[in-house]
Amino acid sequence: MRNSSWLLPLALLATTASLAACAPASEPAREPAAVSETIAPAAAYVAATTPKLEHMAVWAKDLEKTSKFLTEALGWKRHPIVFGVNEDDPTFGGMKLAFIDANGFWLELVQPTTEGPGMEFLNQKGNGSLVELDFAVPDFDKTMARMKDKGIDVVGMDGNPLRNGGLLKEWVIKDGKRVDGDERLMYLPMNASAGTSIELFWEYPNGAVIYRDDTWPAETRPAPSAPRLDHTVVMSANLPNTTKVYTDTLGLETLPLTQGLNRDWMGAGEDQHAWVKTNGSIWVELVAPSGEAGKKALGDSKLGDGALVELGVEVSDINAFHDAMAAKGIKMTAGDGVALPAGQKSITVASSGDRYSYFPLDKSEGMRILVFQRGPADKSVFAQRDAQAEAKN
Numbered sequence: 001m002r003n004s005s006w007l008l009p010l011a012l013l014a015t016t017a018s019l020a021a022c023a024p025a026s027e028p029a030r031e032p033a034a035v036s037e038t039i040a041p042a043a044a045y046v047a048a049t050t051p052k053l054e055h056m057a058v059w060a061k062d063l064e065k066t067s068k069f070l071t072e073a074l075g076w077k078r079h080p081i082v083f084g085v086n087e088d089d090p091t092f093g094g095m096k097l098a099f100i101d102a103n104g105f106w107l108e109l110v111q112p113t114t115e116g117p118g119m120e121f122l123n124q125k126g127n128g129s130l131v132e133l134d135f136a137v138p139d140f141d142k143t144m145a146r147m148k149d150k151g152i153d154v155v156g157m158d159g160n161p162l163r164n165g166g167l168l169k170e171w172v173i174k175d176g177k178r179v180d181g182d183e184r185l186m187y188l189p190m191n192a193s194a195g196t197s198i199e200l201f202w203e204y205p206n207g208a209v210i211y212r213d214d215t216w217p218a219e220t221r222p223a224p225s226a227p228r229l230d231h232t233v234v235m236s237a238n239l240p241n242t243t244k245v246y247t248d249t250l251g252l253e254t255l256p257l258t259q260g261l262n263r264d265w266m267g268a269g270e271d272q273h274a275w276v277k278t279n280g281s282i283w284v285e286l287v288a289p290s291g292e293a294g295k296k297a298l299g300d301s302k303l304g305d306g307a308l309v310e311l312g313v314e315v316s317d318i319n320a321f322h323d324a325m326a327a328k329g330i331k332m333t334a335g336d337g338v339a340l341p342a343g344q345k346s347i348t349v350a351s352s353g354d355r356y357s358y359f360p361l362d363k364s365e366g367m368r369i370l371v372f373q374r375g376p377a378d379k380s381v382f383a384q385r386d387a388q389a390e391a392k393n
Helices: 009-013 063-074 117-125 140-149 208-214 239-249 291-299 318-327 381-392
Strands: 052-059 083-085 095-101 106-112 130-136 167-174 177-187 197-203 228-235 273-277 283-287 308-314 333-335 355-358 369-373
Touching: 052 117, 063 095, 063 106, 106 117, 130 308, 140 177, 140 197, 167 208, 177 208, 197 208, 239 273, 239 283, 318 355, 318 369
Parallel strands: 052 106, 130 197, 228 283, 308 369, 333 355
Antiparallel strands: 052 130, 083 095, 083 167, 095 106, 167 177, 177 197, 228 308, 273 283, 355 369
């Protein structure tokens, strides 16, 4: 669901879903022929620079295989939209794209098709890498100016200064015809993002994100009882500095809560966490690894400081989920190939009662996915988190 407080009262006459990343009241200056001048601007946002986590990008060696896993194992749904990036794009390189509805939040699967930053990242990080956090902003130019005021010179995906005002000309198939789907995007440089790839984007009214939401009726979405993407995890070598990226730079809020699930595979204890409210439907959990396992994770070329390391998926009954996966030939683990204790279907955190397990990486197309069930309401980390967030609203 979209947060209606983002929209002018006039926008309430339209469906909130169709206004996911719509255009501001005064459109930013365009490069020549960026989009047709006959396209009417969409409704405006209230705030000019407040970002909202709209989707996440996942790099896939084979988009079809990754999509099949997510839909068959987790019951998520793939949007039928067909779109991509032209193969001769000088900044991004060619890309084949797909959207997966993770029961209320979108994952964008990206399969690079030609040489460029996308292909380089796939080769470096591997199949299933969680690549970036994609925040929609109401006004692109004002957001860029705000970053400048903070001493941050935003860049393109390739790390170089923006070309054409950040314009990305995607293509979208509409009514059987290939048409332009335009957006503008910028990235925080790595020295300003604590090592995480953070995209800030704005859609023209013909953009793929707006078309996606306009063509996604409720009856096509995942069942409410299906597993739900709850959060994603960012690894941090310096938790206070990383937290400032989200609070001071992006203007988001964190909670007093410092607890989270312990994760032995990366040396994360139960009190080395920060929870970021993203103005979207999922959380960003910042985790500070420690000890020998933490050093190993932070020194891993496929992980490291600022890496998006996993997706956190909530289920209502982890025992039943374990059995359902076993029936599909998937043996859940304790994380990174470590077997669950004999006779157990999950790891139970003694202090919170929360229970979790992981998909094996060879079955999840390289995506590290934690599956969890909440513990008792008076103990669960996730219940505490949600209660604190509700108290702040």
